[in-house]
Amino acid sequence: MKLADLSLTPGERLSGSELEARFDRGMTGRGIEICYDDDEQRYLRLFSSDTGPYADDVTGGQFTYIGEGRTGDQTLTGGNKFLAQAEDNPLPIFFFHRPDNNADWEYQGQVEVVSHECGPFDTDDREVFQFVLRRRAEHEERVDAAESTPDLSPPERIQTTRSRIIRNTKLTSALKERYSHTCQVCGDRRRRNVDDGYAEAHHLKPLGRPHGGPDVEANVLVLCPDHHADFDYGMLAIDPDSKTIAHAYDRDIDGASLYVRDDHEVDEQYLEYHNREIATF
Structure with missing residues (x-):
């Protein structure tokens, strides 16, 4: 599977086997999965469930997501580390949510990491990582709408570039x-x-x-x-x-x-x- 050929529609519901067929890889059972396509491009798959161990707020264009690690204090390793790194070094992140009493996963679209912090955010007073995520499509639509509205004092614009590793x-x-x-x-x-x-x-x-x-x-x-x-x-x-x-x-x-x-x-x-x-x- 190559990311350029991947076809997913927000709101689409997929079973575990359908997810495996679409991405050409099965699920690991982790909330944050580190994956690679046929061109060795890294991407992440995020999973959240109403019946899971965390009370993730997945509503709205910007929402919070609790990192992985169900016991003890969470550490900035594994999926937590890669998700935190995506704040400064963006990569494709596909977000899936499973509503209560539903076996299928609903694709919520791609997201980007706005910020992250560690603290006692859950009821057990554990140190856990809380990520603020933003849905990419909704954010881009808001930007497009703002740019199409006349403004007597347009905001200052700066040119930015994004680098990507070219793999052999x-x-x-x-x-x-x-x-x-x-x-x-x-x-x-x-x-x-x-x-x-x-x-x-x-x-x-x-x-x-x-x-x-x-x-x-x-x-x-x-x-x-x-x-x-x-x-x-x-x-x-x-x-x-x-x-x-x-x-x-x-x-x-x-x-x-x-x-x-x-x-x-x-x-x-x-x-x-x-x-x-x-x-x-």
Whole structure:
């Protein structure tokens, strides 16, 4: 799936299987999902439910959303970190809400992060992250309407630019082909259809700010969507010397060995960077 080809209409209701078919990836059960399309462009999927653990206010063009982490104080890791980073470095964020007593998810449109703060916002006095989100379509409509109204004293305008990382998709596509779209962690080979495999490329030292990692094979692993998410959430670490896998909670993976082809050299410095800066255990 490429984001440019994705077709979603606000108000559309989708079952879990329909969501998987539309995005070419299943749901993880997290409120904030870190995802990538076929061009390795990162995007987020946000989920909120009337029957969930948080009293999210999802009405209006601007609303509040509580971060992930159901017990103890929330930390700025995993989905919370990526959602907070989107305040200064925007990326596509698709928001879904499930009304009470309804099995389907209603697509609410894309949103952008206005601000975030941490404090005791829930009834348990835990430290949780509260994000102020704004629906992109409604915000743009308000801007268009304001610009079409005559004004004797028009506001000052400034020119802004938005940067986007250009990824070497040929490099990662070729690497995925060499691994036959097989996950280097678990050996699973997902399929997008009967004939074609599906895998995702993960940069151990991320490309964007503040990491500044390089887009080279030595910094890339080929992974299934689940273990790609686990790396992003800091749930996985790889010993640079032995290539032994450490997983925060999955005993079937913990202690296994990372599969690395002879023609793919994974640089130890990028494994060390991931373990030091991103892994959370």
